[in-house]
Amino acid sequence: MHTTLIDAATLSQHLNDPKWVILDCRHDLMNPNAGRDSFAIGHIAGAQFANVDTDLSGAKVGADGKFRGRHPLPGRAALIETLRGWGIDDDTQVVAYDAHGGMFAARLWWLLRWVGHPAVAVLDGGLVAWQAAGQAMVTQTAGRAPGNISEQPSLVATVSVDEVVANLAAQARTVVDARANDRYRGENETIDPVGGHIPGAKNRFFKDNLTAEGRFKDAAQLKAEFAPLFAEPAKAIMQCGSGVTACHNLLALEVAGLPGAALYPGSWSEWVADPGRPVATGSN
Known part of the structure; x- marks a missing residue:
């Protein structure tokens, strides 16, 4: 497997x-x-x-x-x-x-x-x-017979926007933002009309998980690079612009042998939909 x-x-x-x-x-x-x-x-x-x-x-x-x-x-x-x-x-x-x-x-x-x-x-x-690697690409497609996958207990954790709001005061968990640094700082209005980040969030651009050749760094290097961001994965929340690239950080953590962090699915796009939620700009 x-x-x-x-x-x-x-x-x-x-x-x-x-x-x-x-x-x-x-x-x-x-x-x-x-x-x-x-x-x-x-x-x-x-x-x-x-x-x-x-x-x-x-x-x-x-x-x-x-x-x-x-x-x-x-x-x-x-x-x-x-x-x-x-x-x-x-x-x-x-x-x-x-x-x-x-x-x-x-x-x-x-x-x-x-x-x-x-x-x-x-x-x-x-x-x-x-x-x-010299492997071929094709243009033809073929369907498959329907499968029978069944829903099983989840192997991952999520948090809601209300939990992220509550964490602003509690500071019990560390939010890690997977967006590029200019978006995190609030300097890319093309992608994020409301720029910045969740107060207290740290930045780990998902591409930092990769080598220059575009492959994932090895487990030891990933573990060392994530170590300064939080004390333990179970107390970390991964987010990004819309809950997609945050999964890259979660995969990197799994490769590093650091499972247990949660995904905030709504991420920045949900967060800024309510103007009452605070926004921070610049570097943390």
Whole structure:
């Protein structure tokens, strides 16, 4: 069972394995059609396309009429049906990949763990590593018979916006922001019209988890780099712009042998939807 990362050589040996499902998670925050267009041009043999906006996210407005963020979590039952549609069973090995250092594939990795499925890994280095290894890309697609994956106890933790608000006073947990430093400081109005960060949050840009070649750093290096941010993972909250790239930090923590941090799914986009919530700018 592969539960964090998988390399291109190993994946290439299982392209025809009926117990493996490969999902292409390419996406562009500025162009919603870019992922599917790229998939049509070429993808790993047997892969199916997973849309970050629709398959891996839920309704932006909740039943209470409140905005839940740009990429709120899908309903658990709806996610299970989506996973079954991709042919995933309880014993399926799932592999997710993208072309962006794992920033979107990690979201799928986390969601499967959210519904209790541990056998999911991200292709380390993504399509760049796949092609560098001389592996082929194809254009043809093929469907799969529906799977029978069932919901199991969650393997991950989440916190609500109310819990993050309460933590402002309690300071019992450390919020870690996965956005680029200019967004964290409040200097990128193109992406974040309301810039800045949650007061007290620390910054760990998700790309800092990667080597210059786009692969994840080894466990020892990741552990050393996360160590100054919080005393223990169980007292850490990972967030980002909309709850997607925060999953990259959660994957990196798992690789480092530091499991237990929680995801704040609504993240910055939900936080600033209420002008009554405080905002900090500049460096922490």
